[in-house]
Amino acid sequence: MRKTFGQQRQPQRKRKSSRKTRFSAFRNCEHPVVSVIIPAMNEQRMIGNVIREARKVHEACEVIVVANGCTDNTAGIANVMGAKVLRYDEPLGHDAGRSVGADASSGQVLLFIDADMRIGCSDLRPFVHAVLQGIDVALNRYRGPVRRHQVHPVILAKHTLNTMLGRPDLLGSSLTAVPHAISRKALEVIGSENLSVPPLAQAIAVHSGLKVAAVHEVSVGRLNRRRRKSSGQDLLQQVVLDDHLQALNWYFSHTDARGGHTDLGRVRDRVGR
Template identity: 60%
Template sequence: MKPVVIRNHKLPVVSVIIPALNEQRRIEAVIREAARVHPSTEVIVVANGSTDGTDRIATRLGAIVIHGEDPLGHDVGRFVGAQAAKGKVLLFIDGDMVIPSFQLAPFVRAVLSGVDFALNDYRGPIHHIPVHRVILSKHVLNVMLGRSDLKGASLTTVPHAISRRALKEIGAESLAIPPLAHTIAISKGLKVKPVHSIQVGKLNPRRVKKNNVDPLEAMITGDHLEAINWLMKQKGPRAGYSDLQRKRDKVR
């Protein structure tokens, strides 16, 4: 295989941020595709808690590698990577799925053309009964934000890209809780738009379930509740919606 060439520009146009935990089998292919997304690209691998040589492979390929002794989780990894990024566009992908560069390019183009948050227009299996709680949480949050048009599109799902301006507006630390960052962005009037659909449900490796329970489901739904709590603190207990004709003060 030809070595990938990553030019570490002082001021790159695109920063691709890749959290990775023990992804030695996939990380080379992930980096190769990331490096092709734009001629002026830096690739940042947040090797949080990796012990299998993921960081060494990334370094050999020319990526900027941020080491962490303990597993941080993908969301905190994105926050850490965003702090180090220099690009005008920050593109977030995961180290456990290989997405071709031509599928990543629409997210970059959207931000360069004025979109602040370019989302994956992936809605998940919405016709299953019952609807998965994570999918339901995404739809509910978007309705509460007055953006039912987004349906299940969310910052919880990769790939997504954000502008440098958006990062300053929401604060990099909010990326550690994707639904919160999503909520802050919409509340601040930033341009949030689904730009391309990638069926990540088919690409994402199956997670091991304990007692038939998805270990991430409770965490992600909890993140959505935290975002709703933030929204209610900003706009009141009905999140800005009117109480119509109800006279609650008359109830005894």
């Protein structure tokens, strides 16, 4: 039967898949090799992109999002994207999400990133590969601008800690900065509770003889969002400095007053005689 003039077949419109439908294909691996741990606080605009890149680091991967006192839809987006979401109504404190996420992980490699910066999978994989090849603690390679009249206190603290640990080759590389990855063995030696104080975790790792190396450089300084200061003070800076002092105190308590370094040729018991 011929169609009446003007009754053209209308092309069928493609049904738009909802965001939920598109994201539902993402699911954590049942037996992951890599656990990607992402502490997050009110990062609904960024968390989707961060999770997408995280999933690409290994074919057997789980993503764990620690929703640390979120008041937005960060947890909801992460849940729709198939991540394991650990929700806490009240903020846990700086870096505490790392400890919580590590406790919930089951991978042999634990990769730590932040929810406020999108780092491509090509810059994340080197940390995973380093651990799979035998490194216990794979750090972000960093020197920091040290050839200045006045060096930033945090940079100075990182160099000082590594020097005291007998690892000046690490320069400014630190567990304070992401991305970094650790082995399951390192987690057991360091203790998940100590991951919330990154310099302390680093001191324990080095002192315990774990294989610690700076494996790849990711310039997170340009990705990291500037935080507003409270009454002109950088509160986060003070937290990081206090963490380094805690790490040094732990190291001295497990070595000696000079951190295992020699006193060169000094004969102190004769001074003043």
